Amino acid sequence: MHIPDRPRRSALYLPASNAKAIAKARTLPADIVILDLEDAVAPEAKVEARAAAVSAIAEGGFGPREVAIRANGIDTEWGADDLAAIASSKVDAVLVPKVSSVSDIDRYQSLLADAPQGMQLWAMIETCASVFALDKIAARSADTRLSLWVMGTNDLAKEMRAQLTPERTPFLPFLSMAVAAARAHGVAILDGVCNEFRDLDVFSAEARQGLMFGFDGKSLIHPAQIDPCNAVFSPGEDELAWARAVIEAFALPENAGKGAIRVEGKMAELLHLDQAKRLVAVAETIAAAG
Numbered sequence: 001m002h003i004p005d006r007p008r009r010s011a012l013y014l015p016a017s018n019a020k021a022i023a024k025a026r027t028l029p030a031d032i033v034i035l036d037l038e039d040a041v042a043p044e045a046k047v048e049a050r051a052a053a054v055s056a057i058a059e060g061g062f063g064p065r066e067v068a069i070r071a072n073g074i075d076t077e078w079g080a081d082d083l084a085a086i087a088s089s090k091v092d093a094v095l096v097p098k099v100s101s102v103s104d105i106d107r108y109q110s111l112l113a114d115a116p117q118g119m120q121l122w123a124m125i126e127t128c129a130s131v132f133a134l135d136k137i138a139a140r141s142a143d144t145r146l147s148l149w150v151m152g153t154n155d156l157a158k159e160m161r162a163q164l165t166p167e168r169t170p171f172l173p174f175l176s177m178a179v180a181a182a183r184a185h186g187v188a189i190l191d192g193v194c195n196e197f198r199d200l201d202v203f204s205a206e207a208r209q210g211l212m213f214g215f216d217g218k219s220l221i222h223p224a225q226i227d228p229c230n231a232v233f234s235p236g237e238d239e240l241a242w243a244r245a246v247i248e249a250f251a252l253p254e255n256a257g258k259g260a261i262r263v264e265g266k267m268a269e270l271l272h273l274d275q276a277k278r279l280v281a282v283a284e285t286i287a288a289a290g
Contacts, residue, residue: 007031007286008066009217009233010226011150011190015040016053016069025062030226031217032066037082038073038097046078050085057089064289068093068122074107083108087115095122095150100129102136109144121145126152126192128159131174134181141187149182150219151175153192164195166202168209179214191215197222207232235283243276 011032014021017040025033035053037046053069069091071082086094094115096108108121123137123146130137140146153164153171162170175191182189191210196202207229210218217233220226235243242264249255249263250273260269 006066007217007234007282007289008148008188008190009286010229011068011217011219012223012226013040013070013193013219013221015049016056017041017045017049019052022052022056024223025065028223028226029230030065030220030223031230032068033062034068034070034095034219036070037078038070046072047081050078050082053091054085054089057091066092068095068120070095070097070124073097074104074111080111083111087112087119090116091119093120093122093148095124097124097152098127098155099123099125099137100127101133102140105137105140105144105146109140109146112145115145119145120147122148122150124152124155125149125178126155126159128156131156131177134178135184138181138185138187141185146187148188148190149178150190151178151192151215154195156192166196166206168206175210175213175215183214188216189214191218193219193221194225195221197224200224200228204228204232234286235279239279240283243279246272246276247280 008031010030011034012025012028012030013034013036014025016022016035016037022035035056037049037053041049057067057069069086071086071094072078073096074080074083083094094112099105105121105123112119112121121144125134153168156171156174157164160170168175179189191213194203194206203225207218211232218229220229246263246268249261249268255261260267262268
């Protein structure tokens with residue numbers, strides 16, 4: 001499943017068991033809201049949280065935001081019931097945890113057989129096993145609902161027994177490999193959470209690192225992270241000016257049919273034209289959303 005480009009700068013997790021948080025999320029500038037049934041919900045509250053998430057989707061009011069529900073893993077005692085409830089809702093996507101293989105995607109695809117056609121399957125990439133199957137997992141987007149990955153760096157650090165430092169040094173190869181695999185198969189990809197929500201300078205530095213790697217946006221654990229995240233992943237004025245100049249230059253009659261031209265003293269190829277059009281389209285969508 002491939003969907004049109006749209007801003008996915010910020011994806012805020014919130015516990016589906018927290019009615020006040022859900023109500024507040026309807027007013028926040030996050031591009032994506034993820035109602036969590038997994039890590040953020042205690043075992044004794046999971047059934048209630050599931051019902052609350054489905055009810056919130058039915059109630060609506062999220063405006064232009066994409067809304068996903070993160071289910072418990074299919075091998076847990078709640079997973080099958082979560083998938084059944086989510087499949088009967090009108091949520092934009094179901095986010096599934098700890099995907100490690102192609103067979104995991106296929107199992108979830110089967111369980112969503114009766115879900116609305118437009119419901120997307122999003123997958124957490126957060127296990128050691130997934131790192132060695134990135135290309136094969138991403139390739140399943142060709143004929144399944146799979147359309148987006150979310151990095152789960154906390155869980156990956158736990159499995160690896162690695163230290164999660166601000167520089168994220170142990171994970172840098174995996175982050176770049178995941179982006180490359182996702183891009184190879186048209187899968188959108190979001191960076192993992194930053195656990196620091198009190199020091200927004202630390203958060204912004206990690207977000208800029210994610211942008212450098214090529215992520216579409218970042219998953220968040222606190223509303224305070226939304227504005228700096230949106231700022232990092234929004235096209236800058238200089239970027240947009242260059243993009244518009246490239247588009248205008250290629251549109252000139254004298255440049256018709258050319259694969260490479262000079263724009264403001266720099267070389268621009270057709271690949272830059274494609275990038276420029278996407279950048280401008282995303283910026284216009286962001287502006288239209290207000």
